[in-house]
Amino acid sequence: MKTIKFLLVTLAVAILFNSCSDDNDDPVIVQENPLSEMNRLTTLSANNHTIELYSENTDFTVGYNMFYYRIKDESTDTYLSNAQITVNPLMHMTSMTHSCPKSAISKMEDDTIYMGYAVFQMPGNADEYWELNMEYTLDGETYAISERIDVGMPEDGFKRVQSFIGADDKRYIVAMIPFEPEVKVNAFSAMVFQMENMMNFPIVEGYTLGIDPRMPSMGNHSSPNNENLTFDSSTGKYNGKLSLTMTGYWKINLQLFNKQGDVLKGEPVTDENEASSLYFELEF
Structure with a gap:
């Protein structure tokens, strides 16, 4: 009889142990952040939503910036895929306000991620600053949110964007697309914009x-096998080849030609002229 009672107690303990083990073995669902390898530059909160802004850069930088956005509904703790977003950065100067070249905002393959670029022409300071203005529409209702952002020069201080008045008396902005330079013939890209007015900077074609x-x-010294940058209508970029034969500091002298082949800005490098007035810089 004692043996039977002992067996019954042992069986009950075993069942309880197995039941607890089964509960503990249930998979824990962890929501992964698809942008975890990027840098979160800021988080904006309003309207019961949280907007996260990411970049490969560590901060808002003068030049070309690609940004990635996610919108979370705080009431459901879910990221939204049905938003229509517009972003308009504004530079508040002491005597005027202007925007910058920027793209429309589109969705990535993960439809909770929205992306678009902005080209900051200048850094902010204590008295003059950039403001990020966003509007987004969800289920027919439009929300707005704004935040002051700190835009600084690249850490190395090199030129990656130039703003100038061309020989045709029009103002242009030329921006280098970031890339990882290597000792080889590199794929190299830039974008060219024309300042139509203080708020609009359309892409220049052709x-x-x-x-x-x-x-x-x-x-x-220069390098062989370079190819001038020509316009790609599918991306809006100017693409070419940049030959880098050794590591160190390089000045990429530029000349901007219109469709007729007229020089709008920049000079050829000669024995008498060591550099163009239009250029990018890099060091690796």
Whole structure:
């Protein structure tokens, strides 16, 4: 009899243990952040929503910036895929306010992620600053949110964007697309915009951006197999080839040509002229 009672107690303990083990073995669902390898630059909160802004950069930087956005509904703790978003950065100067070149906002393959670029022409300071203005529409209702952002120069201080008045008396902005330079012939891209007014900067189509990379510290030597940048209508970018034959500091001398081949800005590099007035810089 004692043996039977002992067996019954043992069986009950075993069943309880197995039941607890089964409960503990249930998979824990963890919602992964598809942008976890990028840098979250800011988080905006309003209207019971949280807007997260990510970039490959560590901060808002003068030049070309690609941004990635996610909108979370705080009441359901879910990220939304049905938003229509517009973003308009504004530079508040002491005497005027202007925007910058920017793209429409589109969805990525993960439809909870929205993306678009902005090209900041100048840094902010204590008295003049950039403001990020966003409007987004959900289920027919439009919301607005704004936040002051700190836009600084790149850490290395190099030029990756130039704003200038061309020989045709129109103002242009030329921006280098970020890339990882290597000792080889690199794919190289830039964008060209025209300042239509203080708020609109349409992409310029069909021009040519001539390149002549030089190493000032090495006798200002150039490199072979470079290809001028020409317009790609499918991306809105100017694409070409940049040959880098060694590591170090490079000045990428530029000339902007219109459709007729007229030079709008920049000079050729010669024995008498060591650099163009239009250029990008990089060091690796």
